[in-house]
Amino acid sequence: MNNKPVAAITGASRGIGRAVAISLASEGFDIAAISRSVDSEGIGILRTAVEKMGREFLPVGLDISCTGCQVEVVRDILDRYGRIDILVNNAGVAPLQRNDLLEMTEESYDRVMNINLKGPVFFAQKIAKEMIWLRQQITGYNPIIIFITSVSSTRSSINRAEYCLSKAGLTMASTVFADRLANDDIKVFEVRPGIIQTDMTVKQKDKYNKLICEGLIPEKRWGFPEDIGKAVASLARGDWDFSTGMVFEISGGLNIQKL
Ligand SMILES: NC(=O)c1ccc[n+]([C@@H]2O[C@H](COP(=O)([O-])OP(=O)(O)OC[C@H]3O[C@@H](n4cnc5c(N)ncnc54)[C@H](OP(=O)(O)O)[C@@H]3O)[C@@H](O)[C@H]2O)c1
Structure with missing residues (x-):
């Protein structure tokens, strides 16, 4: 262990x-x-960063939407480490094509819902059960589950409705897991990013640059992946000990409703 x-x-x-992960x-x-x-380039970069800090690194292959494959993955992690203290349910996709709601296809809906909602919910379910068991085995064990949602959980985009629907569902997933697991002393948080500079937003770069210039974001800048890393680290450190089921929006103030 x-x-x-x-x-x-x-x-x-x-x-x-x-x-x-780096944070x-x-x-x-x-x-x-x-x-x-x-064995992607990205996993190689991450391995180097993690090992440089003197931490152990285990790469695990999983298509999160394959709920039947998840048991083996949980087993692999427990075989190597004997414990999981924090799960960050972050994997997610945008629709392959932005389509008006009235043209949204079932194929795109199923793809996005399976990756963004069904997969993370059943993965959290499996890991929560292990955490309940681990709590009896490890002293000083403080398990946490985090769902990375999106400002699209509550904001409408009519040309990627399936994404909004999946993230709205994930927001409720965070709430029901927090409710169910409070008795087991497992904390559950939702971290809700705004517009973050990653591969996911690269195609929309010009559009968002313009909107940011026009004042969409009170803090007047793109978010960076490290902004989310810092927020998750704060939760992982136990800085929010007397809370669960909370939403932490990291969006440069997109949350402010202006008149
Ligand atoms: N960027 C934003 O503005 C923004 C805003 C709000 C919320 N978010 C959310 O933040 C999370 C991360 O987004 P990102 O911007 O970092 O996106 P990204 O750069 O496109 O990275 C997506 C990650 O999810 C993984 N992934 C995709 N499909 C998967 C699947 N079926 N099974 C397992 N892993 C899969 C990818 O792994 P591979 O390398 O294997 O493809 C990659 O590691 C997502 O849930 C996204 O919805 C992003």
Whole structure:
């Protein structure tokens, strides 16, 4: 059994997930980095960063939408480390094409919902059960589950409705897991990013640059993956000990409703 805490992060190969993994490694967590491929360039970059800090690194391959594959992945992480202290459910996708709501296809809806909502919900379910068991085995064990949602959980975009629907569902997932797991002393938080500079937003770069110039974001800048990494590290450190089921929006003030 590892005597150091362990963080499992989905979608760790790039973007927000990689920044979260680096941030948690710097807080003293060994890392289980989950993404579709274990030998991508992104996983290599992450391994180097994590090992440089003297932490253990385990790359794990999983398509999060394959709920039947998840048991084996949880087993692999527990076989290597013997514990999972924090799960960051981060993996997610945008629709392959932005289409008006009235043209949204079932195929795109199913793809986005399976990756962004169904996969993370059943992964959290499996890991929560292990956390309940681990709580009896490890002294000083403080398990946390984090869902990375989006400002699209509550804001409408009519040309990527399936994304908004999936993130709205994930917001409720965070609430119901927090409610169910409070008795087991497992904290659950939602971290809700705004517009963050990653591969996901690269195609919309010009559009967002213009909107930011026009004042869409009170803090007048793009968010960076490291902004989300810092927020997750604060939750992982236990700075928010007397709370669960909270939403932490990291969006430069997009949350402010202006007149
Ligand atoms: N960027 C933003 O502005 C923004 C805003 C709000 C919320 N978010 C959310 O933040 C999370 C991370 O987004 P990002 O911007 O960092 O995106 P990104 O740079 O496109 O990275 C997405 C990550 O998810 C992984 N992934 C995609 N499909 C997967 C699948 N089926 N199974 C397992 N892993 C999969 C990717 O792994 P591979 O390398 O294997 O493809 C990659 O590691 C997402 O949930 C996204 O919805 C992003």
